[in-house]
Amino acid sequence: MTDAATNPGAATPRKSSLLTLDDRTRRRNASEARFKAYGITAIAVALFFLIVLLFSILRSGLPAYTTTVADVEFTVTQAQYEEAESQLFKTKAYEQLFIAQLQDQLTESGMQVEFDAAAIERIMGKVGGNIREFYQANPDQLGQPVSFELSSSSRVDGYYKGRVTREGLQESRFLQLSDLDLVDALAEAGIIRQAFNWNFITGADSGVDNPGGAGIGASVVGSFFMMLVVLFLALPIGVAASIYLEEFAPKNRWTDLIEVNISNLAAVPSIVFGILGLAVFIQFMHLPQSAPLVGGLVLTLMTLPTIIISTRASLKAVPPSIRDAALGVGASKMQAVFHHVLPLAMPGILTGTIIGLAQALGETAPLLLIGMVGFVARGYPDGIAAGFVDPNSAMPAQIYTWAARADVAFYEKAWGGIIILLLFLMTMNIIAIILRRRFERRW
Amino acid sequence: MYDAPASEQKVTQNTTKIAAHKVQVFYGDTHAIKDVDVQIEDKTVTAFIGPSGCGKSTFLRCLNRMNDTIDICRVEGDILLDGEDIYDAKVDPVQLRAKVGMVFQKPNPFPKSIYDNIAYGPRIHGLAKNKADLDEIVEKSLRRGAIWDEVKDRLHAPGTGLSGGQQQRLCIARAVATEPEVLLMDEPCSALDPIATGQVEELIDELRENYSVVIVTHSMQQAARVSQKTAFFHLGNLVEYGETGQIFTNPVDKRTESYITGRIG
Numbered sequence: 001m002t003d004a005a006t007n008p009g010a011a012t013p014r015k016s017s018l019l020t021l022d023d024r025t026r027r028r029n030a031s032e033a034r035f036k037a038y039g040i041t042a043i044a045v046a047l048f049f050l051i052v053l054l055f056s057i058l059r060s061g062l063p064a065y066t067t068t069v070a071d072v073e074f075t076v077t078q079a080q081y082e083e084a085e086s087q088l089f090k091t092k093a094y095e096q097l098f099i100a101q102l103q104d105q106l107t108e109s110g111m112q113v114e115f116d117a118a119a120i121e122r123i124m125g126k127v128g129g130n131i132r133e134f135y136q137a138n139p140d141q142l143g144q145p146v147s148f149e150l151s152s153s154s155r156v157d158g159y160y161k162g163r164v165t166r167e168g169l170q171e172s173r174f175l176q177l178s179d180l181d182l183v184d185a186l187a188e189a190g191i192i193r194q195a196f197n198w199n200f201i202t203g204a205d206s207g208v209d210n211p212g213g214a215g216i217g218a219s220v221v222g223s224f225f226m227m228l229v230v231l232f233l234a235l236p237i238g239v240a241a242s243i244y245l246e247e248f249a250p251k252n253r254w255t256d257l258i259e260v261n262i263s264n265l266a267a268v269p270s271i272v273f274g275i276l277g278l279a280v281f282i283q284f285m286h287l288p289q290s291a292p293l294v295g296g297l298v299l300t301l302m303t304l305p306t307i308i309i310s311t312r313a314s315l316k317a318v319p320p321s322i323r324d325a326a327l328g329v330g331a332s333k334m335q336a337v338f339h340h341v342l343p344l345a346m347p348g349i350l351t352g353t354i355i356g357l358a359q360a361l362g363e364t365a366p367l368l369l370i371g372m373v374g375f376v377a378r379g380y381p382d383g384i385a386a387g388f389v390d391p392n393s394a395m396p397a398q399i400y401t402w403a404a405r406a407d408v409a410f411y412e413k414a415w416g417g418i419i420i421l422l423l424f425l426m427t428m429n430i431i432a433i434i435l436r437r438r439f440e441r442r443w
Numbered sequence: 444m445y446d447a448p449a450s451e452q453k454v455t456q457n458t459t460k461i462a463a464h465k466v467q468v469f470y471g472d473t474h475a476i477k478d479v480d481v482q483i484e485d486k487t488v489t490a491f492i493g494p495s496g497c498g499k500s501t502f503l504r505c506l507n508r509m510n511d512t513i514d515i516c517r518v519e520g521d522i523l524l525d526g527e528d529i530y531d532a533k534v535d536p537v538q539l540r541a542k543v544g545m546v547f548q549k550p551n552p553f554p555k556s557i558y559d560n561i562a563y564g565p566r567i568h569g570l571a572k573n574k575a576d577l578d579e580i581v582e583k584s585l586r587r588g589a590i591w592d593e594v595k596d597r598l599h600a601p602g603t604g605l606s607g608g609q610q611q612r613l614c615i616a617r618a619v620a621t622e623p624e625v626l627l628m629d630e631p632c633s634a635l636d637p638i639a640t641g642q643v644e645e646l647i648d649e650l651r652e653n654y655s656v657v658i659v660t661h662s663m664q665q666a667a668r669v670s671q672k673t674a675f676f677h678l679g680n681l682v683e684y685g686e687t688g689q690i691f692t693n694p695v696d697k698r699t700e701s702y703i704t705g706r707i708g
Contacts, residue, residue: 251514321547321549322551322554324509325551325614326553327512328544328545328546328547329540329541329620331537331567344554
């Protein structure tokens with residue numbers, strides 16, 4: 001008390017107004033403002049890159065969903081059919097019929113373009129074969145007008161998508177400058193037009209020389225069967241392992257070791273799992289090569305750590321008071337876990353599982369090692385069992401194969417495939433969000 | 444009875460329900476409970492008091508083997524419930540906990556409906572033969588928990604939506620639903636306001652008619668208000684155990700006196 005009286009500093013405390021900022025406060029506020037600005041900048045940069053990415057995917061990928069087709073209405077009479085069938089080069093005869101009618105249609109539209117059979121073949125492929133096949137299958141259509149939708153060659157398709165230009169065109173046996181005049185004339189007559197490329201979504205991979213016929217459908221089916229394997233193996237194994245480790249296992253050196261190794265496994269490069277799958281599942285166990293079953297097994301190994309880690313985290317997040325409450329009324333440990341802890345951890349478990357599945361869905365490297373490369377996906381499996389063991393590819397491997405092909409026409413297929421893959425991933429994430437919302441409970 | 448001074452509370456001589464003899468508890472290398480001998484009577488409220496960390500909650504959790512869930516915890520000595528050793532190798536803790544119910548410090552209803560909260564215990568123990576039976580048990584338990592009137596119209600609303608005091612009474616109702624013989628309460632009022640505390644204390648006094656109640660509390664007033672017997676723990680030792688009136692008015696041990704008068708703790 002007496003000290004305060006003799007101390008001049010204490011006797012006259014420095015007064016400061018609340019209305020003026022002192023230096024220290026000003027510096028503090030400035031640094032806070034700077035920090036906020038850094039944060040906003042970081043978010044803006046991230047958004048910018050995201051938009052650039054989405055834009056370039058859409059710009060490069062959307063052309064894969066359109067294709068150039070020639071619509072020709074065409075009539076073959078019974079007499080013409082019999083005459084053509086009696087000739088030695090039957091498809092040639094149909095082609096002549098087709099060209100004659102096409103010429104008539106063009107003249108009707110008031111256009112004068114000269115063309116020959118070779119030009120038609122360069123633009124629409126070998127039309128004669130297609131026509132003959134159709135009439136052999138449907139003889140009742142003879143004598144009536146039939147509308148044919150013929151797909152054009154990939155170079156004509158490229159002409160509409162900007163890959164092929166008049167200036168840069170190198171005349172070759174595939175396409176000549178005069179063909180482009182014919183294409184323009186056909187387009188003006190409404191015969192050549194752009195159509196939605198259903199084949200890209202439903203079709204299988206084509207050969208390296210036929211980018212127009214390539215589709216991702218078969219690999220979607222391959223991915224689907226792989227995800228089935230992953231879901232039905234990784235979810236029960238992962239959840240059971242997590243429940244045991246988290247709720248029942250004694251805490252000792254062994255469980256510590258297991259825990260550390262699970263965390264490490266989550267960081268192992270996926271190609272390591274691929275080579276493990278090749279060595280164990282194919283070379284040792286002699287499972288079929290390129291099969292979605294093997295792909296699913298490899299991806300299960302890869303996904304397990306993710307599922308275990310997220311499941312354990314969500315089990316840990318359930319308040320211990322709930323376990324106490326259950327044990328306190330005489331529930332056994334297992335009843336406490338299955339009746340109370342697990343339902344509360346469910347949203348977290350499901351989210352973790354779906355994120356693990358999404359990760360597995362986008363994985364390429366291990367699939368290449370077990371032979372699930374894109375060109376294997378040449379057709380749909382016939383049946384459920386065949387779906388698991390018949391050679392097939394998966395979406396990302398298919399995309400990789402297309403991207404690696406020399407023909408630039410495959411480039412847009414790769415981007416188009418990425419759009420499909422992203423749609424699947426987005427769907428899975430949305431399902432994860434919905435499940436989390438639905439199962440979320442408060443305590 | 445709340446107005447009666449502690450020394451005038453009626454003391455009845457009941458039979459021993461739980462007998463502990465030379466109980467030692469270790470958490471790893473820490474010796475948490477040392478040589479505790481105590482006889483807990485039937486149809487009596489016994490209060491455990493003492494400063495924080497003195498081991499009263501630990502000892503309470505030994506009585507229904509809740510300490511089994513802690514890996515590093517080790518219990519030595521004998522605890523007899525009606526003459527049977529609860530730490531015998533043949534005893535299943537699940538059966539024990541059905542007989543010795545527990546109410547925790549923080550109200551912890553299951554995130555389910557009020558009805559399911561009460562019905563859970565009877566269901567897993569198979570106490571109800573049919574739905575009507577179960578309904579009856581639920582009603583009876585909620586009445587014993589002194590919460591029936593407040594929740595009878597919303598039995599299927601979530602138990603977590605009740606207020607803190609209601610939640611704690613719900614937890615007590617849940618504990619009595621399995622027809623236990625002993626009820627352990629670990630600071631049941633420490634998360635409640637004075638009004639809710641009053642309601643729970645009143646309830647504890649009513650429960651004494653049917654059960655042996657053991658309550659751990661930080662509040663000496665509460666111990667004086669609700670209990671007939673009091674045990675004072677200090678640094679893992681049971682310092683003094685006797686009639687509540689005697690402990691509060693005429694403690695034998697110097698440490699008890701210091702704690703009660705506020706010099707330690």
